[in-house]
Amino acid sequence: MSTYQRSAAPVPMLVRAIGNSYALWQAGRARLCIVTYHRILEAHDPLLENEPDVATFREHMKMLADCFKVLSLDQALAALRENRLPPRAVCITFDDGYRSTHDLALPVLREFGLPATVFVTSGYVDSAENMWNDRIADAVRGASGSALDLRGAGAGIVPIDGLEARCAAVQALTSRAKYLPPSERLDLIEALEALAGHGTRPLMLSSEMVRTLHRSNVTIGAHTVSHPILTKLPDAEARAEIEGSKTALEAIIGEPVRYFAYPNGKAELDFDARHTAMVREAGFAAAFSTATGAVAPGQDLYTLPRSRPWDASTFFYMLRLLRWLAS
Template identity: 30%
Template sequence: MSTALRKARSWARRVRDRIAPKALVLMYHRIAESDSDPWGLCVSPQHFAEQLDVLSSHGPVLNLTQLATAVQSGRVPRNAVAVTFDDGYIDNLEQAAPLLERYGIPATIFVATGYIGSSREYWWDDIERLLLQPGTLPDRLDLDLGEFKRSWELGEARTLTPEQVASSRAWRIPEPYPTPRHAFFHDIWGCLYRSPQESRTTALRNLAAWAGTTKQARPGVRPMTAEELGRLDAGGVVELGAHSVTHPSLPICTPETQRLEIFQSRDRLAEITGHRIGSFAYPHGDFDSQTAGLVREAGFLGACSTRRDLVTNRSDPFRLPRAGVLDWNGEIFARHLAELRRGKPARH
């Protein structure tokens, strides 16, 4: 091919990409106020209402299965948006659903089915409850994580005062740690993230005993029950999607475990709703080609990652990018939306 022809084709491709219809998938977790939110999972109900107000005059809003189907048929609507929630928190029913109904905006809630009806919190919330509340912990921790053991001398991380908790309210990972306890918390999170499910469950139980607490889930932080999920599904505004059973990082699981996590979460939700489940979200956004292949084999129509980008007709429906939304008011949200539309990385 001549250089001139190559240049002309590359120019034509750039023009086509610029004018091609693009959609945006937004990722939420909780609609709640929180004094401690290391992962930036919470958007306040007030801010969520303001964000929906912006979306209501933005462009067509689809649920994830509708968007995945549009990608598959090469008919992504221009300026389309899909609203998604991960995990299955109770506030999705109590706070998000009434607002979604009020604005007539559909959404997809991806549920980690092993937590349905559980009296325990999601594991990342459990360690936040154990380690980032005010109090004093023992000097030393020995944790058996199955494949490896770790020990910590806590030193200054032993104590966390109410003042330190209050002053670190706005702290979000990966900002610098406000206290040694926050560094310790993130270290424990990393160890549990890399652990197989059985080791993580045992380690969490041992961690709670070591911290001197066996408290059950905080009422506002608990996962939804099957009855509550069924009610959401019947409401018609929200569709349920699968998000594995135990919320592991799937690529580090064996192929057999990945298959169980994907297929069993599909079956549990089909049992609750009485119909087929169309979409999947990879826990932690982690997947590889084997994971994506299993999700396709399970009969889903599409799956979401957490890579920040726009969806086009050329996107792989099993690798749909998403953009996380933080606790922004309507004005800041609109600015981020415009930046995301232009393909610019949104600043926090």
């Protein structure tokens, strides 16, 4: 159990006072911010610019512990239903099921005594295969030469001459691959890896890591079996992805999996009313999009907003959370 005592420094005290005043102004209709992460890195990686290293992640967690009231999803949603959310309520979540959640994030969460949730893509558990976006980044990182000839995969000639060009290549190829049908996405990645090679270090959680997280104040949620864009699938396949992830994860932890996060998470583009109905029918208690802003009382429990402040500094991250809570 953590013995961390929140800071009595002027800035955290001011933030707590501002957050408390918002709650009074909202007259019993306090809001909830749900923040999300994916991978936590050992050190900064320019090809993964949006993923924080562990030092930055620790700064974020210290800020949340000092300035906000961090709740588990169970605590937060129970309080939301009963309209008794505390001021400055925040939940911490992770997507996809990277082993860095276990290896790097969990020790920090324990340090500050913070609960969290990880939405696991069940098909990658215990797998040596990494997610498609990481395969792209690893291939571009390891490629030689000044350009990649991906004309055979429909992606043209991709410059990789220098760090800036490689960063741009990762972004462009990831954006291109995201909405391709799964078979075409795989063709593109295999063509890229044939030219550039691919990483061999497994990045995803093992079953034992999932169980360790579950025993360590981290809720396990579902994130489909293979992380498809649900709107790109026939309904029967989408239902199998949703239900299959729940079944697989329940077999690992031996308890019900109650929460679901939509892959990519943009309403109407990545999921729609068909999929919220499937999630409800599968027995999930709530589901989460990637819409920005705070959860307000009365919102649909199957399309709850959940995002990450993309601010470069922890200070502006904190200010954005305050803005979400106030808006």
